Amino acid sequence: MAFLQTYAQRATKHANPAARHLLETISRKQSNLAVSVDVTKSADFLSVIDTVGPYVCLIKTHIDIIEDFEPVLIDRLTALSLKHDFLIFEDRKFADIGNTVALQYSAGVHKIASWAHITNAHPVPGPSVVTGLASVGTPLNRGLLLLAEMSTAGTLARGAYTEDAVRMARANPDFVIGFIAMRRMDGFGVRDGEVQNSEEDFLILTPGVGLDVKGDGLGQQYRTPMEVISQSGCDVIIVGRGVYGNPASLDVDEVRRQADRYRKAGWDAYLDRMKG
Ligand code: S5P
Helix, strand or coil: CHHHCCHHHHHHHCCCHHHHHHHHHHHHHCCCEEEECCCCCHHHHHHHHHHHHHHCCEEEECHHHCCCCCCHHHHHHHHHHHHHCCEEEEEEEECCCHHHHHHHHHCCCCCHHHCCCEEEECCCCCCHHHHHHHHHHHHHCCEEEEECCCCECCCCCCCHHHHHHHHHHHCCCCCEEEEECCCCCCCCCCCCCCCCCCCCCCEEEECCECCCCCECCCCEECECHHHHHHHCCCCEEEECHHHHCCHHHCCHHHHHHHHHHHHHHHHHHHHHHHHC
């Protein structure tokens, strides 16, 4: 089972360049922490990223919430990713017909495919959402995550929907590198008579992670890094407000302290998992 191997071992075997890059970065920086930078001003966005950069393998963005977006922001984001050695994941949650998602991914103001190593999609349209995105992303060596589950209370992404998401991923292993999910997906979606490829290695990136609170009053549900990485077998913790706090009163020293705290908690949970 892939998740009982080290990140470094998995990196040597993975076929997708973005997945390999992420696994190598996790191993090199001893960080399975992704910080979700959900702030609305470019200056805050860059300041948080420059502060947490040394502690993360990945920065997750919602580029469409930036109020004062200018294309130069992407140049600065890319420069920070090189300076601090992290990948970029645009959390776009594509969910339309193949032709539309291909346009949304490649064009518009944000031109996501040109700078985001990884993006994600809801499986709800069926396999054509993957085909459409792959037509743009595969030539650029990008990777896609499918939202097989969500962290919110009452999510509809469960049961047969989750299983079908895994089957969609298995049908496109070159481009779909894994899932947004709350636990490992090994063995999921394998139906009677089907054999699971033993080389299969889907990355599980998991939001809804917090050390201090259990929810946000708007349906978000938090678990600890130990629950997520060690007990549920996920690979990357995605932390937003737990790291940057209140965007209206950003405190750079506190953001740094929390990034360090979550990096260590995520890595300790991984070491705990590897003890078996
Ligand atoms: O199921 C999900 C999927 C995602 S990508 N639940 C989530 O919370 N997310 C995203 O993770 C969400 O859009 C947000 O950007 C981040 C969680 O932020 P936090 O502040 O609650 O840690």
